[in-house]
Amino acid sequence: MFFASKDEPQPYDLSNFSVLVVEDSHSMMELLSAMLKSFGVGEILVCNSAKEAQDLLTITQARVQSRHISGVDVVLTDWLMPGGSGLELINWVRAHNDEKIKFLPIIVISGYTSEKVIAMARDSGANEALVKPLSGKSLAQRITSVIEQPRAFLQTPNYFGPDRRRHETPIKFEDRRVIQPEEFTVHND
């Protein structure tokens, strides 16, 4: 009989996870929900517009505070939707006063392969972007990334969201950043 070593990575148990899927296409919403279910995600909430997602997050968060239940852990949102885009949802989330909403990991799904959309999603504060066609592997990679590589959030006059630099690369030349990392006010929770 084979026993896995304690140090060997183990498959996730996502049964305590709650994922909000925001997708206006009925078939895509069904597909994403079924894919997440196959990954073992315990709770999958669905909305078909950014506006509906904002209402649901507000209500869920109010229930979390009053009944000590867990809230949404990850948001998976389409980019272009009638009735409020993914961009509007990200802006709303990142500007929220409630820290449980403000810092939510957001994975954007886009039908566009354009780098412009990916850059817009990143610059508006999304954690990850996923371009159609989706695959089981690509969705699993983005979920793994938000679990394993959470990035600190930065607030600057022009940006609020996860640190857009994914790696600390040593700078070989003169550092042209106007603000040095040590000049940031640091908040630890």
Add this chain to the structure above:
Amino acid sequence: MTRSKKKKGFEIFKLTNRLRQRLSPNHKDDPGFVDDKAIEKADKLIELLCERFSEDMGGDLSVLSEKWLEMRDMPNSPEREEKAQEVFTIAHEIKDISAQCGYSILAYFAENLRDYITHTDLSMEAQRVIIQACVDSITVVHKQGLKDDGGPLADELKAALKKAIEKFS
């Protein structure tokens, strides 16, 4: 949260990894992964969706053409807007699923159709020409079973649509 004063307007929030806390005790500290079997299952779901899409596309296209024919010669009215919304929904659905299933050329025409169907600043004549070009292109792409970028035939259809858009919008 603890705070330390530095340059105003520039802040870093170093957060506890809440997602890790929501995993089972095995993963509180150790890295993990999504099970390969679960990924295979997810891929199977995509395969099934695409098979179904391929079979149902003919039906969707008939409904799309029918709705467009109904609205095409209607005068501007709430009923016409309602029909436009129905066409928009079908085109949007076709765009999303075809992009997912590797029919990128179909997604291209469905996206144009979706974008122009609700263009209220276009004249009726312009809308008729552009939407008709989109519907015709989708029909040809489907009948020819064009996948990915669709090759030379798709390029011709794209050029014709572009010409119509340039002339009428």
